Amino acid sequence: GAGVSQTPSNKVTEKGKYVELxxxxxxxxTALYWYRQSLGQGPEFLIYFQGTGAADDSGLPNDxxxxxxxxxxxxxxxIQRTERGDSxxxxxxxxxxxxxxxxxxxxxxxSIL
Amino acid sequence: EDQVTQSPEALRLQEGESSSLNCSYTVSGLRGLFxxxxxxxxxxxxxxxxxxxxxxxxxERLKATLTKKESFLHITAPKPEDSATYLCAVxxxxxxxxxxxxxxxxxxxxxx
Numbered sequence: 001g002a003g004v005s006q007t008p009s010n011k012v013t014e015k016g017k018y019v020e021l022x023x024x025x026x027x028x029x030t031a032l033y034w035y036r037q038s039l040g041q042g043p044e045f046l047i048y049f050q051g052t053g054a055a056d057d058s059g060l061p062n063d064x065x066x067x068x069x070x071x072x073x074x075x076x077x078x079i080q081r082t083e084r085g086d087s088x089x090x091x092x093x094x095x096x097x098x099x100x101x102x103x104x105x106x107x108x109x110x111s112i113l
Numbered sequence: 114e115d116q117v118t119q120s121p122e123a124l125r126l127q128e129g130e131s132s133s134l135n136c137s138y139t140v141s142g143l144r145g146l147f148x149x150x151x152x153x154x155x156x157x158x159x160x161x162x163x164x165x166x167x168x169x170x171x172x173e174r175l176k177a178t179l180t181k182k183e184s185f186l187h188i189t190a191p192k193p194e195d196s197a198t199y200l201c202a203v204x205x206x207x208x209x210x211x212x213x214x215x216x217x218x219x220x221x222x223x224x225x
Contacts, residue, residue, distance in 0.1 A: 004156070031211065033211070033212070033213075035213075040217065041217055042117075042200055042202070042215030042216050042217050042218055043157065043200075043202075043213070043215050044215070045212040045213065045214070048211045048212055050211075055211065056211060056212060058212075059212065091156055091157075093156075099144055099145045099162070099164070099204060101147060101159045101162055102147075102159070102213060103159060104149075104156035104157045104158070104159075105156050106154070106155050106156045107156050
């Protein structure tokens with residue numbers, strides 16, 4: 001079956017611009033996660049959704065970052081007033097929930113010039 | 114604070130040369146320990162979940178083991194296609210038990 005799909009695969013934008021990153025989870029997976037991965041590092045947790053609600057957003061670095069999942073499926077990560085330090089690969093994962101393994105998409109590589 | 118440390122940072126093996134990767138963790142309560150493989154430009158690919166000390170899981174040339182303080186990923190007679198970064202992550206019982214805390218990974222290169 002189809003895995004986690006993320007679009008776009010690459011995004012280049014200028015400092016100060018607004019960006020939206022999209023995640024289509026595996027069908028039927030109720031849990032959805034966003035992580036950020038910098039070069040040479042492991043993924044770092046940003047936010048977790050169970051259904052439509054953000055159950056844990058403790059990893060969002062500041063109020064420029066926001067994520068939604070209005071219908072409990074597709075999720076969008078939104079970054080306002082982008083900064084060069086936001087450059088990274090943004091990974092999305094989904095799972096059936098609980099302690100079931102999280103399955104990752106291939107990420108969006110975000111570059112802020 | 115939950116913490117995961119992986120060693121070595123990088124490992125180069127000849128084809129057929131077996132070795133082990135280490136993942137040390139500090140967590141107040143372990144819900145699960147996960148191993149992932151990541152190829153360049155790709156997302157992490159799930160390999161194993163371990164839940165309690167003494168547990169072992171195997172898949173082809175890989176075997177993962179777990180103690181109360183660390184996990185090992187044993188690679189037997191590796192092939193060049195096993196070259197990748199191997200990531201270890203923990204899921205803790207006290208931090209909403211959903212998020213994964215990752216180590217920085219071990220970059221494995223297997224030469225023919």
